[in-house]
Amino acid sequence: MNTLPPGDAMLTDWRDAAARFERAIGKAVVGQERAIRLLTIAIFARGHVMLEGDVGVGKTTLLRAVARGLGGAYERVEGTVDMMPTDLIYHTYLGEDGRPRVEPGPVLRQAEDLSVFFFNEINRARPQVHALLLRIMAERSVSAFNREYRFPNLQVFADRNRVEREETFELPAAARDRFLMEIGMEAPRDAKARRDLVFDPRFHDTDRLTEEVEAGVLDHDRIGTIAGAIQHAIRAEPAIESYVVGLWEALVRPGPAGIRLPGIDMERLVQGGASPRGVAFLVRAARVRAWLEGRDWLVPEDIRAVFPEVMAHRVFLEPVYEMRRAQIVPDLIRAVFETVPAP
């Protein structure tokens, strides 16, 4: 259903490029079509992404493949307990001549060309580091060496595993709210994909695997422009506006919306969250999805396709329910979509 007006040839070309990008990543990371689609949406919505999942499901491989496909400068750091914000900004050492040297750290090394900043195991870093990251994510800038560095094309990808809890620091709500999406990754269910991953030696060497991805499928310099064009080109009718507002209301106040979950006091379930920024992000991501589907108007399916990843981490539950979050929030979101009428 191609309903994009022919005048928007640029958007059409870019959609083809996005499809090529998805195919290229899909060759390296099998069985993760949904995660790849969501990452593509995040790239064109200019949003930061958090990947969450078990160890060894391919989070890092996926992000490396995406960084390669995206082109542009790429930096990667590993979160540790003793990491300090300054470690990201500069690096000091004694040179061969015995004089102290100060060199830019991972964030500043590539200067303004930095397009992908990949933060591995983000929950191992301390809150001080999270605070710096918050600034980088929110404003795409950082102050260092008496000047301000700007990263117009920067996209932050972070991952964390949800197995360990010792020596980890939960991200503050404000930092989590800055992530466009939190994508949960699981090992593929498909039997063939599983066999390939285990027996095909191609998947064992991740360095070679990511190198197979065609470099720079997307022109990272122009993604900012095209992202703005997408947001302007995709229309939202009043019906979809009221649908989104209805979803928002039902998510924050599930009790009055008539949602009942077994064994849960719906009046006390949701403490807060689902910020206006979060809902704006939701529409932003949904517009990109509509564009990828070849439409220039939003439909409820666009909202539904990105809703769990964009909204789930923005809902804060009462402490009694917080421990069972992984089970309650998906149920709540499913109930919200089963309750709010569209159109």
Next chain:
Amino acid sequence: MRALPTLPLFLALAALPASAPALAQVRGVELRTPRAFGYFQGDLVQVQAEIRTDPGFSLQRPSLPKPGPVTYWLDLRDVTTEESRGADGSHVIRLRLTYQDFYVALDARALEVPGFPVTVESAGTNGSTTAVAQVPAWKIGVSPLREVQPERRDDPADYLRPDGRAPRLDPQPALASAAASLVLAAAAGLLLARDRAWGMFGRRRGRPFALALKAFRRLKRHQQGDALYREALLALHRGLDATDGRRVLADDLPDFLGRHPAFRAQARALQDFFAASRLAFFGRDGAGAAARLPLPEAESLLRRLGALERSA
């Protein structure tokens, strides 16, 4: 209180031994009883005392005698009062008293029922005036139930009279009302079961498409054009939602048909419907939507789905 028999027996007109102003205020006390004699042990004795006072007076209720024992042989069972205006403009207070006589008489004799005072009051602007009306003592004639020296019997049990025969009660009305109550209870139970979807009512499916069609036909009278077309699409949406128990979006159609195979016959029409609905609501293309699924077609689809849900 039962009305007294028509032949009242004038008993007494008491000139009251009270002070001069009270005399002026209480005009007279009259006692009426149905009969003055022929009372046996256990009989109820009815008496009506009529107190006539000046206008503006009324009875002071606490001054009435309390039901309970009056003498060792007489109990007061009940007192009721009634106030009205007499023909001569006086205020009339009627006391209906019910006594019970427990006197075991060996011969016929007259016994005196004691009198009692009753206070009447008139509340004026300068405080209240009270006066006492003395209900006089009066006599009743009591009679024995049996002779003093009864005929000699060999068996002492023969002195006892045989028990009176209880009347034969007709069980028919009670049975009929029990049956009627049972039927009513069963009907109420059925209504409750239907309301709560118990038992067989739980298996009964709703008919959302029939309801949607009905609602749409009602709307048809008030609306037309684009608004009516949208209402038709909404009716179809709500019918699908209610059938599935969740919101069905266009992409959910294959799953929906999987869960409700009865509607597979209309798969193509439903596809057209979802495409038209998308265009109408989200694509700002009402004309395109109407071309894809014209209004009569939408209504007919609603009717066909209603028929399918009935046969499902």
